[in-house]
Amino acid sequence: MTPSRGLESDAGSEQAAGTRDILAGIGVPAEDLPVRERVSRAHIAALAGDAPHLRIEGLVAGYGRMEILHDLDLQLGTAQSLCLIGPNGAGKSTVLNAIYGFADIRRGSIVVDGRDITRQPASAKLKEAGIAYVPQDPSVFPDLTVEQNLRLGGYLMQGKGEAKVAVERIFDQYPGIAERRREPARVLSGGERRLLEIARALMLDPQLLLMDEPSIGLEPRYVDMVFHMLDDLQHREGKSILMVEQNARKGLMFADLGYVLVAGQVVIAATGDELLHDRSIGRLFLGE
Numbered sequence: 001m002t003p004s005r006g007l008e009s010d011a012g013s014e015q016a017a018g019t020r021d022i023l024a025g026i027g028v029p030a031e032d033l034p035v036r037e038r039v040s041r042a043h044i045a046a047l048a049g050d051a052p053h054l055r056i057e058g059l060v061a062g063y064g065r066m067e068i069l070h071d072l073d074l075q076l077g078t079a080q081s082l083c084l085i086g087p088n089g090a091g092k093s094t095v096l097n098a099i100y101g102f103a104d105i106r107r108g109s110i111v112v113d114g115r116d117i118t119r120q121p122a123s124a125k126l127k128e129a130g131i132a133y134v135p136q137d138p139s140v141f142p143d144l145t146v147e148q149n150l151r152l153g154g155y156l157m158q159g160k161g162e163a164k165v166a167v168e169r170i171f172d173q174y175p176g177i178a179e180r181r182r183e184p185a186r187v188l189s190g191g192e193r194r195l196l197e198i199a200r201a202l203m204l205d206p207q208l209l210l211m212d213e214p215s216i217g218l219e220p221r222y223v224d225m226v227f228h229m230l231d232d233l234q235h236r237e238g239k240s241i242l243m244v245e246q247n248a249r250k251g252l253m254f255a256d257l258g259y260v261l262v263a264g265q266v267v268i269a270a271t272g273d274e275l276l277h278d279r280s281i282g283r284l285f286l287g288e
């Protein structure tokens with residue numbers, strides 16, 4: 001395969017030398033990974049197809065004065081899935097944070113369904129732009145019941161009735177969760193809590209799901225359940241999914257597209273299959 005396809009030349013670029021140094025620092029000789037400094041916007045657009053649901057251009061973002069993402073482009077088609085991989089601290093979670101309004105954006109734009117949401121607050125993203133976020137860290141409230149946890153996912157709904165309908169819809173869809181509805185969330189296993197977090201994110205019926213490390217710390221059976229749930233959401237319900245996965249093999253097997261993020265920059269953008277079958281990616285991220 002040619003993961004460098006669609007990349008612009010980096011010859012002579014000062015930044016490119018920076019990326020090579022960073023890669024060398026994580027044990028990747030520059031010649032091993034066909035990295036270029038800028039993955040072209042045309043290539044990114046082509047991967048996403050004709051109907052981009054999410055379009056990020058020239059995003060510069062971070063926390064306070066610390067700049068983490070440098071001129072990042074990303075596009076995700078409607079009902080498409082994209083998995084971000086990369087070393088710890090590369091800025092993967094920050095991409096999701098920036099989209100959701102949890103990071104500081106200095107420049108660039110984030111467009112969802114043709115609407116510029118770059119500076120909208122998180123509540124508007126959930127309610128109006130149809131974006132839901134399942135963060136990397138555990139977010140279930142252990143002392144609340146499963147049902148109360150779910151209801152929290154509907155906190156932006158107008159009336160109690162509306163939230164009730166949504167809770168029942170989720171219970172119908174996921175009987176395993178319905179069975180535990182009256183139990184405090186603390187008695188759930190780590191895997192069951194993860195499923196509950198994802199289910200809670202579905203309360204407002206979002207069209208775009210941001211999933212940070214959905215399978216982290218789970219035993220294989222639950223990893224499969226999580227991916228099965230996501231597969232269903234994408235392929236049966238037509239939702240678009242942007243995920244970060246430390247389990248790069250699983251993530252790339254699942255996702256239509258894969259981006260490699262290093263030091264706040266996209267260094268490779270390709271289909272999930274292309275990355276899965278690339279030898280340098282295999283050695284670096286897939287333990288081959």
Ligand SMILES: Nc1ncnc2c1ncn2[C@@H]1O[C@H](COP(=O)(O)OP(=O)(O)OP(=O)(O)O)[C@@H](O)[C@H]1O
Pocket residue numbers: 063066068086087088089090091092093094095136
């Ligand atoms: N809320 C925050 N406030 C300040 N700095 C942060 C915050 N979140 C992340 N950072 C910093 O931003 C950088 C990128 O972190 P980020 O969490 O995006 O990386 P990541 O690729 O998701 O890493 P990991 O694989 O470890 O989850 C790191 O240097 C981190 O310390």
Ligand SMILES: [Mg+2]
Pocket residue numbers: 092093094136212244
């Ligand atoms: Mg992270």
